[in-house]
Amino acid sequence: MIKGMDMGRWLRPLVVAIAMIGVWEALVALFSIPAWKLPAPSAIAQELVDSRSLFLNHTWVTLREVLVGFSVAFTFGVTLAALISASPTFRRAVYPFVIGSQTVPIIVIAPLLLIWVGYGLAPKVVVITLIAFFPIVVNTVDGLGAADPDMVRMMRTLGATRRQVFLKVRLPAALPFIFSGTKVAITYSVIGAVIGEWVGSSEGLGYLTRISVPMFQTARSFGAVTLLSAMGVGLFVSIALLERRMLPWYFAEHGSDEEAYSN
Amino acid sequence: MAGESQPSTVIEVKGLTKQMPSTQGILDVLDGVDLEVGRGEFLSIIGPSGCGKSTLLNIVAGLDVPSAGDVALDGDTANPRLGRVAYMQQKDLLMPWRSVLENAVLGLEVAGVQRGEARQRAQALVGQFGLSGFEEAYPSALSGGMRQRVAFLRTILAERDVLLLDEPFGALDALTRSQMHEWLLELWAGFGKTIVLVTHDVDEAVFLSDRVYVMTARPGKVKRVLDVDLPRPRTLDLVTDPRFTTVKAELLRAIRDEAPRGQP
Numbered sequence: 001m002i003k004g005m006d007m008g009r010w011l012r013p014l015v016v017a018i019a020m021i022g023v024w025e026a027l028v029a030l031f032s033i034p035a036w037k038l039p040a041p042s043a044i045a046q047e048l049v050d051s052r053s054l055f056l057n058h059t060w061v062t063l064r065e066v067l068v069g070f071s072v073a074f075t076f077g078v079t080l081a082a083l084i085s086a087s088p089t090f091r092r093a094v095y096p097f098v099i100g101s102q103t104v105p106i107i108v109i110a111p112l113l114l115i116w117v118g119y120g121l122a123p124k125v126v127v128i129t130l131i132a133f134f135p136i137v138v139n140t141v142d143g144l145g146a147a148d149p150d151m152v153r154m155m156r157t158l159g160a161t162r163r164q165v166f167l168k169v170r171l172p173a174a175l176p177f178i179f180s181g182t183k184v185a186i187t188y189s190v191i192g193a194v195i196g197e198w199v200g201s202s203e204g205l206g207y208l209t210r211i212s213v214p215m216f217q218t219a220r221s222f223g224a225v226t227l228l229s230a231m232g233v234g235l236f237v238s239i240a241l242l243e244r245r246m247l248p249w250y251f252a253e254h255g256s257d258e259e260a261y262s263n
Numbered sequence: 264m265a266g267e268s269q270p271s272t273v274i275e276v277k278g279l280t281k282q283m284p285s286t287q288g289i290l291d292v293l294d295g296v297d298l299e300v301g302r303g304e305f306l307s308i309i310g311p312s313g314c315g316k317s318t319l320l321n322i323v324a325g326l327d328v329p330s331a332g333d334v335a336l337d338g339d340t341a342n343p344r345l346g347r348v349a350y351m352q353q354k355d356l357l358m359p360w361r362s363v364l365e366n367a368v369l370g371l372e373v374a375g376v377q378r379g380e381a382r383q384r385a386q387a388l389v390g391q392f393g394l395s396g397f398e399e400a401y402p403s404a405l406s407g408g409m410r411q412r413v414a415f416l417r418t419i420l421a422e423r424d425v426l427l428l429d430e431p432f433g434a435l436d437a438l439t440r441s442q443m444h445e446w447l448l449e450l451w452a453g454f455g456k457t458i459v460l461v462t463h464d465v466d467e468a469v470f471l472s473d474r475v476y477v478m479t480a481r482p483g484k485v486k487r488v489l490d491v492d493l494p495r496p497r498t499l500d501l502v503t504d505p506r507f508t509t510v511k512a513e514l515l516r517a518i519r520d521e522a523p524r525g526q527p
Contacts, residue, residue, distance in 0.1 A: 148356065150352060150354055150356055151356050151358065153326055154350070154352065154356045155369075155373070156326060156345055156346075157324050157325070157326060157345060157346065157348070157349070157350040158346060158369060158370045158373045158374075158421055159345060159346020159347075159370075159373055159374065160346075160373045164373055168358075168369070168372075168373075169358070172358065172360045173360075175360075247360070248401075249359050249360045249361075249401045249403070250359070250360070252401050252403050252404065253359055253401070253403040
């Protein structure tokens with residue numbers, strides 16, 4: 001979990017990043033590696049600046065796919081989890097297939113999706129949903145089962161209905177779990193968009209990585225990858241910050257991971 | 264609502280028997296328990312661990328059904344009792360995602376009372392419960408004694424005539440516990456509720472109660488009913504009073520025979 005905007009915490013990974021980039025830059029210069037084989041970080045940065053409007057267009061396409069796909073995955077995942085935890089029969093009937101869905105290689109399904117749902121946004125949304133709903137379902141099911149049974153009994157002695165028990169006990173108790181699943185899902189969503197674009201697309205950062213390498217525009221490919229990483233990290237951080245805002249009680253109780261590691 | 268015309272007996276338990284399945288077959292938990300609680304009375308139930316005290320309260324609260332026997336609440340044996348008596352357990356069961364005030368108003372919220380109105384009613388009692396200034400704090404920021412007082416406030420704000428308390432002080436240290444005893448008596452005198460307290464602490468039972476029911480080891484039966492004829496209002500000084508000691512000694516004698524063999 002991300003702990004605020006603390007300078008000290010950001011400093012260490014920053015130092016590591018700068019060191020790695022420095023070594024890369026030095027190696028490329030030292031061995032005179034041609035740019036089409038491995039561009040230097042400075043060349044990638046130059047490409048990002050020079051072709052910024054190209055990158056911006058493709059970034060927007062991919063971001064849209066990620067956000068739409070993730071929204072569908074989230075809605076589908078939470079709904080499915082609610083049904084699974086509400087009915088043991090449904091759980092037994094459906095849960096094995098939820099798990100089974102993750103053993104099917106997505107790279108095999110993706111080309112078929114082009115035939116089934118066409119060429120535009122739809123196949124990307126389907127691919128993203130297929131891989132991103134899974135961590136949401138699993139975590140939400142665990143979360144909805146995590147409420148203290150004594151707390152549920154206490155609610156019943158207050159005369160609470162099933163609906164009230166769900167809304168006031170089960171759902172709030174599940175929220176930290178749902179957030180954990182969501183943070184995994186959002187990073188999967190970026191990967192899903194790239195897979196979708198690789199299989200069939202004429203735009204997006206994933207498409208850009210695919211077409212740039214055969215054209216010996218390796219720096220452009222690396223630039224797109226850099227933006228994809230930044231997108232994944234940025235979305236993850238956004239959700240972590242939203243979690244902090246929505247669950248202040250959770251962090252008051254547990255502190256942060258950083259504190260746990262420092263001991 | 265019935266006012267003056269209500270019967271003087273609030274809870275009447277007759278021939279209550281409870282069997283539960285366990286790994287060793289059917290377990291007899293309660294065996295023909297009779298119990299009567301008068302309106303406005305402070306009654307304690309004491310007995311060795313596993314004598315079915317908590318099961319008895321669960322049945323009275325309506326969380327559990329008896330294998331045989333009846334429970335009458337205000338003379339009514341037929342209707343479900345869930346939501347008609349307030350029940351507080353040893354665990355405070357505070358919701359970590361709710362502030363002190365939000366936890367306290369839970370019963371009112373479930374009953375559909377307007378949010379502002381509910382908060383107002385809770386706010387009016389916050390001082391008396393020693394929670395002033397902590398209204399917006401999360402439970403994780405509170406001490407054990409304070410958490411227990413929030414749970415009490417939640418129980419009181421359920422606005423029922425009968426409070427069932429299952430070892431509410433069990434998890435507290437001795438000092439906090441005796442402070443809570445005095446505080447509870449003050450509160451009880453002010454609210455005029457009927458209290459049924461389950462405990463395994465002899466001092467607690469004598470200090471707080473009008474009457475004490477002593478239960479046998481499993482299967483639980485009522486072994487003795489002891490009147491605690493000590494003056495009220497009671498303060499902590501009473502604990503060293505010879506009259507207190509006499510009642511306590513009698514109660515201890517009744518319990519001693521029931522301690523499981525091989526245990527003190």
